[in-house]
Amino acid sequence: MARLILFNKPYGVLSQFTDRGTQTTRQTLSDFIKIPGVYPAGRLDRDSEGLLLLTDDGRLQARIADPRFKLPKTYLVQVEGEPSEASLEALRSGIRLNDGLTRPAQVDRIDDPALWQRDPPIRVRKSIPDCWLRLTIREGRNRQVRRMTAAIGNPTLRLVRWSIGSWNLEGLPPGEWQEVTGRFDIR
Missing domain, CATH: 3.30.70.1560 (Alpha-L RNA-binding motif)
Structure with a gap:
């Protein structure tokens, strides 16, 4: 069963698990999420906030992120x-x-x-x-x-x-995440 994580990305956090860009240390997903094998389905700029979905399922990741599916x-x-x-x-x-x-x-x-x-x-x-x-x-x-x-x-x-899609930030404070269970029907 695929894992799906909803994360409320704070301002200033990179939408990746490592920072290879500068000599200064910037916050990344690894500062908040300690689940091995999950990856972001799409991105949010460092200066943007809000919902970021992460999954361990490559097909689900593609369906969420690919504009062809018009989510x-x-x-x-x-x-x-x-x-x-x-x-x-x-x-x-x-x-x-x-x-x-x-x-x-x-x-x-x-x-x-x-x-x-x-x-x-x-x-x-x-x-x-x-x-x-x-x-x-x-x-x-x-x-x-x-x-x-x-x-x-x-x-x-x-x-x-x-x-x-149908996932939102309701009740999810910045820097917090929650796992969604069940089947994921993306249309």
Whole structure:
């Protein structure tokens, strides 16, 4: 039976078990998860937070991570400024990035979510408002959500992946993980 781990990746943690990049020590998955043989199904940038799935099953890992399967990934995104309805509609239609047109996203403006405090906190500019979006995509290009919000003129300040498919962060604090049991039907 395949193992599936839900991990709430904190800000600043690499989505890998070792750090081969710099002379300074950065936190990795091995600082939080001591289960041999599991690997991330996809990635989250070091400066992003939220749900990361890990499994010991290569086929399951591919089904979760491969954009061909169009598994929805929902993000809570704090952006600088307040996007216009036209800007949100552009995201819903698909937006042109330097690597091509994105698939249409589901996006809505939301109230400030009840999230944990980020360490370090985001930079706040008193003269520029910010707002939160719930954005769902079905692909996974490099830094895609950040590039999408920048393309509409509203850079991302904080990015939290809330869910992948039917799995979400509900009740899972940052730096904690839980194992999911049962059969995994990915559609």
